[in-house]
Amino acid sequence: xxxxxxxxEVFTQSKPGQPYRHAGSVHASDRxxxxxxxxxxxxxxxxxxxxxVVRSTDIAATTLDDNPSFFGPNxxxxxxxxxxxxxxxGAKNI
Amino acid sequence: xxxxxxxxxxxxxxxxxxxEKIEPRDPMPxxxxxxxxxxxxxxxxxEVIGMQPEGNWVTxxxxxxxxxxxxxxxxxECGHGLYLYSAAETLGISRDEMLAQLHAGRAKYSSxxxxxTLTWADIGAIGWLVDGAAIVNQVSLQRxxxxxxxxxxxxxxxxxxxxxxxxxxxxxxMMAGTPKQRAMAQDAMNRWWAPSLMMFGPPDNDSPRxxxxxxxxxxxxxxxxxxxxxxxxxxxxxxxxxxxxxDPDLKFNEVTGHYEIGPLNWKEFYDVVKGNGxxxxxxxxxxxxxxxxxxWVREAAQKAMEQVNx
Ligand SMILES: [Fe+2]
Ligand SMILES: [Fe+2]
Numbered sequence: 001x002x003x004x005x006x007x008x009e010v011f012t013q014s015k016p017g018q019p020y021r022h023a024g025s026v027h028a029s030d031r032x033x034x035x036x037x038x039x040x041x042x043x044x045x046x047x048x049x050x051x052x053v054v055r056s057t058d059i060a061a062t063t064l065d066d067n068p069s070f071f072g073p074n075x076x077x078x079x080x081x082x083x084x085x086x087x088x089x090g091a092k093n094i
Numbered sequence: 095x096x097x098x099x100x101x102x103x104x105x106x107x108x109x110x111x112x113x114e115k116i117e118p119r120d121p122m123p124x125x126x127x128x129x130x131x132x133x134x135x136x137x138x139x140x141e142v143i144g145m146q147p148e149g150n151w152v153t154x155x156x157x158x159x160x161x162x163x164x165x166x167x168x169x170x171e172c173g174h175g176l177y178l179y180s181a182a183e184t185l186g187i188s189r190d191e192m193l194a195q196l197h198a199g200r201a202k203y204s205s206x207x208x209x210x211t212l213t214w215a216d217i218g219a220i221g222w223l224v225d226g227a228a229i230v231n232q233v234s235l236q237r238x239x240x241x242x243x244x245x246x247x248x249x250x251x252x253x254x255x256x257x258x259x260x261x262x263x264x265x266x267x268m269m270a271g272t273p274k275q276r277a278m279a280q281d282a283m284n285r286w287w288a289p290s291l292m293m294f295g296p297p298d299n300d301s302p303r304x305x306x307x308x309x310x311x312x313x314x315x316x317x318x319x320x321x322x323x324x325x326x327x328x329x330x331x332x333x334x335x336x337x338x339x340x341d342p343d344l345k346f347n348e349v350t351g352h353y354e355i356g357p358l359n360w361k362e363f364y365d366v367v368k369g370n371g372x373x374x375x376x377x378x379x380x381x382x383x384x385x386x387x388x389x390w391v392r393e394a395a396q397k398a399m400e401q402v403n404x
Binding site: 030 | 119166173177180190245246252392393398399402
């Protein structure tokens with residue numbers, strides 16, 4: 001039997017302090033191989049300060065059907081946005 | 095494979111109309127999925143098979159600098175194959191299946207890699223012309239409608255820029271060399287020019303699958319448009335280093351501002367696609383042999399994985 005091992009998702013950080021972003025995926029048998037394959041595949045130009053790998057099956061994600069009701073609760077809470085508030089005339093730096 | 099409901103179908107069409115990317119879990123018509131699997135896997139196979147003609151010169155590169163560059167370039171192509179296989183996998187096909195299709199001759203790869211690399215100048219010609227043509231195509235595909243494919247293209251285009259430059263540098267160096275070196279460069283140019291132009295696929299009026307690909311925004315520009323863009327760029331680059339374009343009919347049209355070329359030999363193109371190019375059998379036999387010889391590595395990794403997980 002042939003095998004292509006498990007699928008892992010790769011996240012890279014371009015500079016210290018920056019957020020990690022999804023770069024793509026690799027096949028690997030364990031964490032170490034996943035990190036090495038991710039390094040060889042997604043960081044060949046040396047513009048990476050950090051790498052995360054996670055088994056694809058361990059990622060929980062929303063689906064399209066979830067979208068309206070799952071993200072819906074934010075729609076009626078516009079007071080979370082700064083533009084909701086009226087500032088007194090002449091007030092500065094706020 | 096299931097039919098889309100009416101609302102799913104509307105969702106897909108609306109996203110395409112708004113120029114938004116389709117993501118793997120979005121509803122999509124079966125034909126869209128099938129078209130993409132064929133195109134992306136073929137693209138991936140091309141990156142991988144394309145390593146063979148270049149690999150032929152690694153041990154004979156004329157300097158350590160040239161060898162390091164060639165190795166880095168080939169490693170990039172391997173990476174491009176990986177990005178593309180990953181993008182295709184998000185559509186529900188496994189890498190095993192894609193490789194099985196390749197080995198059975200049911201999946202194609204770019205015909206250009208069925209030509210041999212006879213001299214070091216061929217490495218220059220491949221980087222400059224073959225990667226050059228691939229770049230024109232891939233820049234256009236950055237705007238393709240399937241998210242993972244588009245993102246792979248963005249990443250690949252960033253890496254490609256050195257590929258073409260290193261090839262052009264080789265050609266320029268040889269054209270500044272001895273008469274023998276200049277003849278070698280011109281000979282490589284003569285052999286790779288037309289096959290490079292044919293990489294863009296048949297003329298627009300003879301391109302069977304284009305209609306759907308345009309409607310779904312998988313393809314954003316036509317074969318002839320992309321081919322013309324490549325010709326216009328490349329003729330000037332050839333002139334700068336003193337290479338002659340091997341086409342007696344080539345002329346500049348003052349009115350359109352474009353170069354016009356003579357007829358291409360499409361019979362030869364289809365012949366090579368069918369498997370009758372100089373290296374088709376060699377390329378496939380090599381890929382199958384290496385894949386089979388590497389089976390023990392995959393098995394060992396699988397065993398190790400099972401042990402860790404128990
Ligand atoms: Fe490539
Ligand atoms: Fe390339």
